[in-house]
Amino acid sequence: MTKQIKEYIPVVGKQLIDELYLVAGRLKRFKIQNINSTISGGGVAEILSRMVPLMKDLGLSVRWDALEAGDKFFTITKKIHNALHGMDVNLTDKEYQYFLDVNEKNKKKVAVDSDIVYIHDPQPIALITENKNRDKKWLWRCHVDFSKPQEAVWAFLKEFIQKYDTSVFSAPAFARKLDCRQVLVAPSIDPLSDKNKTLEQRQVDSVLEKYGIDKDKPIITQISRFDYLKDPLGVIRSYRLVKKYIDCQLILAGGGATDDPNTAEVLKKAEDLASVDKDIFILHLPGQSHLEINALQRASTVILQKSLREGFGLTVCEALWKEKPVIASAVGGIPLQIAHKYSGILTYTIEGTAYWIKQLIQEPEYAKRLGVHGKKHVANNFLITRHIQDYLLLFLSLYNESNVVDLG
Amino acid sequence: MDPFIFRTRINQIELLGKKAKNLKQLADGIKTVPAPSIYHHTHRFLEQHIYFSPEHPNDFSYWTTTSLGLKRLGEIIASVEIFQFKDIELLRKKFVTIIETYLENVSSLRNCILGEEFNFMASKMFILNTPFKAYNLKDFVDCLAQVTIHSFYFHMFEARMRLQKHENDFSRWFKDNGFERLAGQIASLDPYTHTLEGLRKKIINLIKKYIQ
Numbered sequence: 225m226t227k228q229i230k231e232y233i234p235v236v237g238k239q240l241i242d243e244l245y246l247v248a249g250r251l252k253r254f255k256i257q258n259i260n261s262t263i264s265g266g267g268v269a270e271i272l273s274r275m276v277p278l279m280k281d282l283g284l285s286v287r288w289d290a291l292e293a294g295d296k297f298f299t300i301t302k303k304i305h306n307a308l309h310g311m312d313v314n315l316t317d318k319e320y321q322y323f324l325d326v327n328e329k330n331k332k333k334v335a336v337d338s339d340i341v342y343i344h345d346p347q348p349i350a351l352i353t354e355n356k357n358r359d360k361k362w363l364w365r366c367h368v369d370f371s372k373p374q375e376a377v378w379a380f381l382k383e384f385i386q387k388y389d390t391s392v393f394s395a396p397a398f399a400r401k402l403d404c405r406q407v408l409v410a411p412s413i414d415p416l417s418d419k420n421k422t423l424e425q426r427q428v429d430s431v432l433e434k435y436g437i438d439k440d441k442p443i444i445t446q447i448s449r450f451d452y453l454k455d456p457l458g459v460i461r462s463y464r465l466v467k468k469y470i471d472c473q474l475i476l477a478g479g480g481a482t483d484d485p486n487t488a489e490v491l492k493k494a495e496d497l498a499s500v501d502k503d504i505f506i507l508h509l510p511g512q513s514h515l516e517i518n519a520l521q522r523a524s525t526v527i528l529q530k531s532l533r534e535g536f537g538l539t540v541c542e543a544l545w546k547e548k549p550v551i552a553s554a555v556g557g558i559p560l561q562i563a564h565k566y567s568g569i570l571t572y573t574i575e576g577t578a579y580w581i582k583q584l585i586q587e588p589e590y591a592k593r594l595g596v597h598g599k600k601h602v603a604n605n606f607l608i609t610r611h612i613q614d615y616l617l618l619f620l621s622l623y624n625e626s627n628v629v630d631l632g
Numbered sequence: 633m634d635p636f637i638f639r640t641r642i643n644q645i646e647l648l649g650k651k652a653k654n655l656k657q658l659a660d661g662i663k664t665v666p667a668p669s670i671y672h673h674t675h676r677f678l679e680q681h682i683y684f685s686p687e688h689p690n691d692f693s694y695w696t697t698t699s700l701g702l703k704r705l706g707e708i709i710a711s712v713e714i715f716q717f718k719d720i721e722l723l724r725k726k727f728v729t730i731i732e733t734y735l736e737n738v739s740s741l742r743n744c745i746l747g748e749e750f751n752f753m754a755s756k757m758f759i760l761n762t763p764f765k766a767y768n769l770k771d772f773v774d775c776l777a778q779v780t781i782h783s784f785y786f787h788m789f790e791a792r793m794r795l796q797k798h799e800n801d802f803s804r805w806f807k808d809n810g811f812e813r814l815a816g817q818i819a820s821l822d823p824y825t826h827t828l829e830g831l832r833k834k835i836i837n838l839i840k841k842y843i844q
């Protein structure tokens with residue numbers, strides 16, 4: 225359900241919301257247009273579906289359009305996506321040309337009356353007009369891990385990125401040498417969404433009951449799609465090291481398309497390992513299971529995110545927001561979310577993870593302190609209201625070049 | 633008495649696209665990046681961790697220790713007393729001198745692992761008025777307790793070094809209005825060795841005691 229910005233006052237305080245109104249007031253004369261690949265499905269659509277109504281509620285003129293494209297186009301953009309993650313992918317000249325043709329056809333969708341055109345991710349990147357003396361401002365937002373892109377694909381995209389007034393990245397490591405301004409906007413979580421809102425104990429208990437999980441026995445949880453890069457098999461090995469000393473349970477819950485061979489393979493291996501231990505729960509959940517994920521996180525004693533590689537790793541923020549002690553790998557954006565031994569634990573190995581699980585289960589007061597500090601850190605840095613504020617400043621910065629801007 | 637108008641500021645973080653993988657490149661970067669970048673890397677931690685003082689009070693120290701494994705040098709960089717510097721250029725020189733002195737005594741450069749490069753950033757500041765105004769010390773205490781931590785930070789830190797006023801806004805207002813002892817007490821606090829919330833409480837207590 226669409227939220228109103230005032231509903232966030234009990235979470236972040238009235239002054240912060242007042243500040244958002246103050247900044248938004250400076251942007252009322254501009255028409256802002258977001259364009260991405262799809263209106264539903266995927267992380268970008270989820271973020272926009274929350275942020276666009278909130279920006280409208282702040283009095284901004286914001287619209288959101290999606291590309292018109294078919295399966296052939298999205299097969300090509302999936303290859304581009306994989307190449308940005310560093311995978312060895314071969315794109316033919318014909319595929320590049322088809323990508324450009326679809327963008328060209330969609331150019332008519334770029335409204336003539338918008339002042340700021342905000343393009344999300346590579347799919348619509350070639351919508352930008354060639355004319356440098358254009359009257360619109362163009363922003364390009366990169367939502368994907370951009371740290372080790374394949375050279376050929378990077379060279380292709382770079383030509384377009386440099387035509388934009390500003391490009392926006394989610395983590396410092398994604399910055400590159402570019403002829404346009406680059407800005408950092410970290411991802412965020414929505415504290416009022418089904419995945420993060422406060423639940424009643426009976427709601428949590430009913431989810432445990434549904435899956436036969438014992439609420440009186442310590443619960444170790446990792447919420448992630450079933451993917452080698454999330455290392456669910458390493459999590460099971462850590463759990464087994466702990467299980468020798470502490471009677472506990474392990475939940476591995478998450479999604480991932482079952483027609484993806486990678487997911488199916490990892491899931492099968494995890495299920496095989498779990499089949500000999502009734503205290504391991506492998507829950508392959510549908511994409512919309514937000515309330516169940518929320519309940520599982522709230523029921524947990526310790527939450528893990530033992531990824532081998534990670535873009536930002538927002539599941540860490542989700543767990544910290546619920547005041548849970550989190551043990552996570554020091555990869556990607558995770559060290560931005562956890563200060564080691566203060567707001568969580570950073571580990572590098574299966575054995576180290578097992579050591580800290582034992583410590584946190586046996587020292588609940590210390591574990592609790594980590595969770596309390598973690599929640600404060602998320603409240604201060606990774607909520608959707610901060611994300612909106614960053615976007616508002618991004619729009620304002622297009623018209624204010626000075627390093628210090630006095631808005632009065 | 634002119635009122636004290638509480639203002640606040642919001643930062644936008646800019647990525648400069650400049651990276652360092654060893655100490656030589658770090659020193660070169662520190663020498664050449666714009667001043668707001670030096671300010672950003674020495675002040676960012678204060679607002680990101682408002683409830684505690686992290687082990688490494690600036691990004692240069694954190695990276696030298698954790699990504700290059702140079703603990704001794706990291707500690708030397710961490711212990712630079714930022715409070716003693718009223719000018720970013722002098723602070724920049726101090727870091728460069730420390731690193732270059734170290735480099736004179738080593739024969740080879742140690743690179744960080746791939747993916748852990750130091751990424752230079754900077755920040756652009758947007759300043760706004762808040763509705764809070766103080767006409768006397770009692771008002772001042774009430775407002776100070778209510779404003780956001782960003783407003784408190786703006787008057788205490790940004791005014792002094794980034795806006796080149798060489799003193800914090802609170803001390804200036806107290807001095808202008810005849811509360812010189814109070815102005816001096818606040819000016820002498822080293823704000824870099826407190827958490828932001830801890831510092832706010834301390835200043836509120838100093839004003840309350842002064843009123844008594």
